[in-house]
Amino acid sequence: MIKSVYIHIPFCDDICSYCDFCKVYYNSKIVDNYLEVLKKEIDKYYNGEVVNTIYIGGGTPSALNSSQLEKLFHILKKIKCNYDEYTIECNIESITLDKLILFKKYGINRISIGIQTLNDKLLKFLNRKHNKNEVFEKIKMVKKYFRNINIDLMYAIPNQTIDDLKQDLEYILSLDVSHISTYSLILEKHTKLYNERIRYIDEDLDFAMYNLINKKLHHYNHYEISNFAKKGYESKHNLTYWNNQEYYGFGLGASGYINNIRYDNTRNLTKYLKGYFRKEEHLVTFNEKVENTFILGFRKISGISIIQFNRQYHFDLLNLDIIKKLILENNLIVENNYIKIKPDKLYIENDILWQFLDIDYKSLMLNCKKK
Ligand code: SF4
The missing domain is CATH 3.20.20.70 (Aldolase class I)
Known part of the structure; x- marks a missing residue:
């Protein structure tokens, strides 16, 4: 929506x-x-x-x-x-x-x-x-x-x-x-x-x-x-944005996320004024969607709702290896059905977040379900 x-x-x-x-x-x-x-x-x-x-x-x-x-x-x-x-x-x-x-x-x-x-x-x-x-x-x-x-x-x-x-x-x-x-x-x-x-x-x-x-x-x-x-x-x-929900972006250099497509408008004013709007658009893959859920969602101090994640992706978030690893390392904590970055680790948030990139979530989730 x-x-x-x-x-x-x-x-x-x-x-x-x-x-x-x-x-x-x-x-x-x-x-x-x-x-x-x-x-x-x-x-x-x-x-x-x-x-x-x-x-x-x-x-x-x-x-x-x-x-x-x-x-x-x-x-x-x-x-x-x-x-x-x-x-x-x-x-x-x-x-x-x-x-x-x-x-x-x-x-x-x-x-x-x-x-x-x-x-x-x-x-x-x-x-x-x-x-x-x-x-x-x-x-x-x-x-x-x-x-x-x-x-x-x-x-x-x-x-x-x-x-x-x-x-x-x-x-x-x-x-x-x-x-x-x-x-x-x-x-x-x-x-x-x-x-x-x-x-x-x-x-x-x-x-x-x-x-x-x-x-x-x-x-x-x-x-x-x-x-x-x-x-x-x-x-x-x-x-x-942080809830990874969809939005329109209009105007020079704006970005948007509509109907599972992420797009960036041109930053070239001459082109824009000629009616050339979108520079790049791509269909958001399953992996990218999960990745964004983590990278954007962990920006919130309250973190990510485990119930909502499990409902959306039909998968138990706490079963993901990267989540288990970051909990074990004391970087993430679970509180009231939310998973979040530990307050004393917020300063190194970027170091934590990059670890969610380039993971094949789709295969991981499928394999996990087969076991
Ligand atoms: S130059 Fe950049 S930072 Fe300064 S007012 Fe314009 S957009 Fe904002």
Whole structure:
């Protein structure tokens, strides 16, 4: 069953020094064309299903002017949605009162804001254009209209000290938002920081920062490896991904998972504007489905429901050798019919998850049943 729709708006006023996302500089004329083509893409592929969530991400959707945003919301009215969650991503500097009123008018009920840090020196390094004072001003403004607000916090930024992070966390706690997403800085190829040969921070410092975040945000529900929410504000849209459920992705560089087909749209804007949408699509095999159930599902702190897994795959999860091995090694634990990564091993989650790759689950399950 299709649960969600993701819409990619790839336009940004400035390009951040670490950014590897699918984005281009904002250009009003190109945005107008883009919205026309986005409508065509939705008309072509959307089959009228009722979905629970819509997420408008980017790029910087809030970089669009009010009339472009209004046009976008009209296009999205075509999607039948019960609006369990309707999110738009914003940058601090492009949030205005007019836009907030517009968001409210069109049913947006969650605002996700890229803050990264409130340290003005580090913001400059990241080429973000806001400053600490603006963050306080704008969040105050957003809170007058929206209760469900996410903030993106970045850590492990070169030259960031543990005290800098502590200060960021204190500021963020004082903002009292409903959801916080945390990311350690990744130096992706083809970014400004990568080209300048900037180095990662020391591993021990990275680990200390990770622990500090978990400690400081302990009043929030740590429900996914990088995500913290007040009770009831866990992101319904992102849970679609972690539960390995199906969703549409529309827009430049978007990905989707529909009718057992995973697809990636082109990241080439010229091609996209000519109506060439999908770059790659493939049928999801049984093995890939099981693999994704593990790799995405173990991102959730609660882990994977054993009952649900057994019902879906007609196989006892606890009979899989890889599961037995990871339990024996003290990396996984079973609790209340859920299997999850042990809390003290979450930091090495990637080392655990890669072990679920390239396993012939189909043969294993068949052989096991024969025995
Ligand atoms: S605002 Fe977001 S998408 Fe745009 S350049 Fe910065 S990180 Fe990338």
